[in-house]
Amino acid sequence: MRSSTHTVDGGCAITLEGDIAEGASFSDIQVHGRRIVLQLAGVDRINSRGLNAFMDFLKRLSLRAAVEAEQCSPAVVVQLNLNPALTSMLAIGSVMVPLECPSCDFESVTPVPVAGLERAPAVEAPPCSECGAAMVVAEPEERYFAFLRM
Numbered sequence: 728m729r730s731s732t733h734t735v736d737g738g739c740a741i742t743l744e745g746d747i748a749e750g751a752s753f754s755d756i757q758v759h760g761r762r763i764v765l766q767l768a769g770v771d772r773i774n775s776r777g778l779n780a781f782m783d784f785l786k787r788l789s790l791r792a793a794v795e796a797e798q799c800s801p802a803v804v805v806q807l808n809l810n811p812a813l814t815s816m817l818a819i820g821s822v823m824v825p826l827e828c829p830s831c832d833f834e835s836v837t838p839v840p841v842a843g844l845e846r847a848p849a850v851e852a853p854p855c856s857e858c859g860a861a862m863v864v865a866e867p868e869e870r871y872f873a874f875l876r877m
């Protein structure tokens with residue numbers, strides 16, 4: 728797992744990338760301010776050991792600031808749907824939704840805002856960057872966005 732931080736209005740943003748698994752360490756991540764925004768588009772995988780470390784980190788953060796999560800990758804969304812305790816610790820602003828092209832099988836993701844929603848939003852998929860066909864959401868939407876009802 729790689730992490731980087733930068734200053735945003737009122738606090739800091741933390742970008743996490745790669746696998747959150749054995750050996751993922753959050754202890755070196757320095758935070759400041761009253762607002763913390765996690766940028767999670769680059770998270771490839773989370774396993775149970777990584778999830779425990781991540782949730783300990785979130786508990787520590789929540790003592791000092793509200794924790795926002797932006798562009799949660801599909802790997803993060805899987806965990807949100809499995810773990811209401813994780814979902815309850817985050818103000819989720821947006822998620823990355825997997826898309827597939829029915830014409831050429833190209834796959835991509837698109838960011839979808841979800842702040843304040845309690846049910847699956849209508850996803851506006853951009854055209855395929857390879858062949859121009861209309862892309863479709865690659866996951867059953869009611870299941871993918873189930874965390875919104877938690």
Ligand SMILES: [Zn+2]
Pocket residue numbers: 828829830831832833855856857858859860
């Ligand atoms: Zn295509």
